[in-house]
Amino acid sequence: MKRILFLALAGVIITSSFSLTGCSGGGDGAAIGAAGDAASRVYIAPGAKDEFYNFVSGGFSGQMSIYGLPSGRLFRVIPVFSVDPEKGYGFSEETKPMLMTSHGFIPWDDAHHPEMSMTDGVPDGRYVFINGNNTPRVARIDLTDFRTKEILELPNSSGNHSSPFTTENSEYVVAGTRFSVPIPNEDVSIQTYSEKFRGTLSFVKMDKASGRLSLAFQLLMPGFDYDLAHAGKGPSHDWMFFSCYNSEKANTMKEINASQADKDFLVAINWKKAEELIAKGAGTSMNVRYAHNTYNDQTHSASSNILTTVKVLTAAEAKGIVYYMPTPKSPHGCDVDPSGEYIVGGGKLATVIPVMSFSKMIKAIESGKFEKEIDGIPVLDYKACLAGEVERPGLGPLHTEFDDKGYAYTSMFVSSEIVKWSLKDFKVVDRAPTYYSIGHLCIPGGDSKKPWGKYVIAYNKITKDRYLPTGPELTQSAQLYDITGEKMKLLLDFPTIGEPHYAQACPADLVLKNSRKIYPIAENNHPYVTKKEVDTKVVRNGSDVHIYMTTIRSHFSPDNIEGIKVGDRVYWHVTNLEQDWDVPHGFAVLGATNSELLVMPGETCTLLWEPKSAGVVAFYCTDFCSALHQEMQGYVRVSPAGSSTEITWNKK
Numbered sequence: 001m002k003r004i005l006f007l008a009l010a011g012v013i014i015t016s017s018f019s020l021t022g023c024s025g026g027g028d029g030a031a032i033g034a035a036g037d038a039a040s041r042v043y044i045a046p047g048a049k050d051e052f053y054n055f056v057s058g059g060f061s062g063q064m065s066i067y068g069l070p071s072g073r074l075f076r077v078i079p080v081f082s083v084d085p086e087k088g089y090g091f092s093e094e095t096k097p098m099l100m101t102s103h104g105f106i107p108w109d110d111a112h113h114p115e116m117s118m119t120d121g122v123p124d125g126r127y128v129f130i131n132g133n134n135t136p137r138v139a140r141i142d143l144t145d146f147r148t149k150e151i152l153e154l155p156n157s158s159g160n161h162s163s164p165f166t167t168e169n170s171e172y173v174v175a176g177t178r179f180s181v182p183i184p185n186e187d188v189s190i191q192t193y194s195e196k197f198r199g200t201l202s203f204v205k206m207d208k209a210s211g212r213l214s215l216a217f218q219l220l221m222p223g224f225d226y227d228l229a230h231a232g233k234g235p236s237h238d239w240m241f242f243s244c245y246n247s248e249k250a251n252t253m254k255e256i257n258a259s260q261a262d263k264d265f266l267v268a269i270n271w272k273k274a275e276e277l278i279a280k281g282a283g284t285s286m287n288v289r290y291a292h293n294t295y296n297d298q299t300h301s302a303s304s305n306i307l308t309t310v311k312v313l314t315a316a317e318a319k320g321i322v323y324y325m326p327t328p329k330s331p332h333g334c335d336v337d338p339s340g341e342y343i344v345g346g347g348k349l350a351t352v353i354p355v356m357s358f359s360k361m362i363k364a365i366e367s368g369k370f371e372k373e374i375d376g377i378p379v380l381d382y383k384a385c386l387a388g389e390v391e392r393p394g395l396g397p398l399h400t401e402f403d404d405k406g407y408a409y410t411s412m413f414v415s416s417e418i419v420k421w422s423l424k425d426f427k428v429v430d431r432a433p434t435y436y437s438i439g440h441l442c443i444p445g446g447d448s449k450k451p452w453g454k455y456v457i458a459y460n461k462i463t464k465d466r467y468l469p470t471g472p473e474l475t476q477s478a479q480l481y482d483i484t485g486e487k488m489k490l491l492l493d494f495p496t497i498g499e500p501h502y503a504q505a506c507p508a509d510l511v512l513k514n515s516r517k518i519y520p521i522a523e524n525n526h527p528y529v530t531k532k533e534v535d536t537k538v539v540r541n542g543s544d545v546h547i548y549m550t551t552i553r554s555h556f557s558p559d560n561i562e563g564i565k566v567g568d569r570v571y572w573h574v575t576n577l578e579q580d581w582d583v584p585h586g587f588a589v590l591g592a593t594n595s596e597l598l599v600m601p602g603e604t605c606t607l608l609w610e611p612k613s614a615g616v617v618a619f620y621c622t623d624f625c626s627a628l629h630q631e632m633q634g635y636v637r638v639s640p641a642g643s644s645t646e647i648t649w650n651k652k
């Protein structure tokens, strides 16, 4: 969204007293704006550990990365919607199904918003959900082993941006379409946008015990652009809120044509009532196609299934369930405060930050006085729902997070700053410059019922002059601020992988207590597992050859194999027999077009190899696993197609 929003707001920059060059100056960039004791506040001595985990979206990389706070050190990139050669994700036979969709195998997507699973409105450390934007999907990452365990595609969606925000007990994870499309999608003129195009808001149910996701129902909405969301909590537990822009229903030059109306909307949806309606049989079943991919911890393998129906509920059927609250102007962020009473719209083009009141919204609904209806959806009165407006907050408000002391922090893209304001009187109490053009921001637990506070992290779109240059593209960057005092204090800049959008953070202990060290070999139910070295073998089945191989420091078994022929499809099923933390073995064989495996202790991974010419080929371990790692290699002999070389392998 970097360039698009940037251009969209260019007009605002010109007419304002802020200028981009003004805020992107900074000379040699030395310690601009940093607190005097910043270094000691973020220093984690060698061997010591960080206090928080920070889960940060990779944006256009399609992945999620994990940093420690306050140090800003990168620990790991978790592959989600894109292949990752470091982990073999999308390359091994076991993980390829994770990237299957109704469009086939997709190796690269765009991922924006990590959201932790919640219990009683507080992150519970079990899962992180994240949205796939271009090919609409929701993923579930398991924090016991930091792996993507499930990806659910969303039919009737395009640009799955308002996702995957979760209700207070992760009853549902939502997914709203950013781009409206004809539903069902068909060959129509784009000029029919205003009559034929629709949005959908999907409600994905999570099974509490297993974490499994299923598409429960979709609400069919007017053809606006549904942008972001957050669930209610406490008194507003039953409600989900979405922001939307383009209530103009423009389909050309949206930067102008979707910016005409003074107000667009926040959408309030009573998901509890929608759930009841669906349970009573409301809605219609629609024929669609979408993939549901799951990774099985016992077989260490993913499978992909295509599902073919979805329950769709129209707004007219959903009486008393969906309401529009007018909100200035082209709102982006949609954030609910810890009490569940305030809903904050980040109107990119608005001059104020509107704070809507949940209790007033309920009164307005009960009084039955609506401004008008849009496709059967009542539009409430702005003033009747308004708790207050934050005045002169700065320019280009996007997203808001909350601390544990009654303050809200809003990112201001155009004026490049974080603005802190009070939830008591909606007055600005502090502002801190960001370097530069902040998008999202994150406070540990900052969208939950009980924020941990302590830090706010800015995720910036532009880093001109903050880092050593690396050609035309500079690193993306985050900035860490102390928020324990009255004034925010900048402590640290740290580079990020991909483009950071939303992020989540929580105390390390919450995750550590469930952390997995190995996969028990006894529980490995992979169909091609080899649990003991004596059981290793090579089995020919027509032109398919299955190699049942084991690794343990510092050898492969078998390590000499003959009888492979040109034209064979050779499956190397490598089981790592190690039962010791942090001892993976790698596997690489020349001519493999997907190249490598990295196998965790107790895991089985499969590499498909189709040798193209006769000869003897070496294979080796790619992870420096022991003093004799260099000796961890072997040979495979490839004979011409049709030759009579017998399958043999050396046994221990």
Ligand code: RUQ
Binding pocket: 001, 112, 113, 161, 332, 398, 399, 439, 440, 500, 501, 502
């Ligand atoms: S959106 S700034 Cu997905 Cu705000 Cu990132």
Ligand code: CUA
Binding pocket: 551, 553, 554, 584, 585, 586, 621, 622, 623, 624, 625, 626, 629, 630, 632
């Ligand atoms: Cu195993 Cu190196």
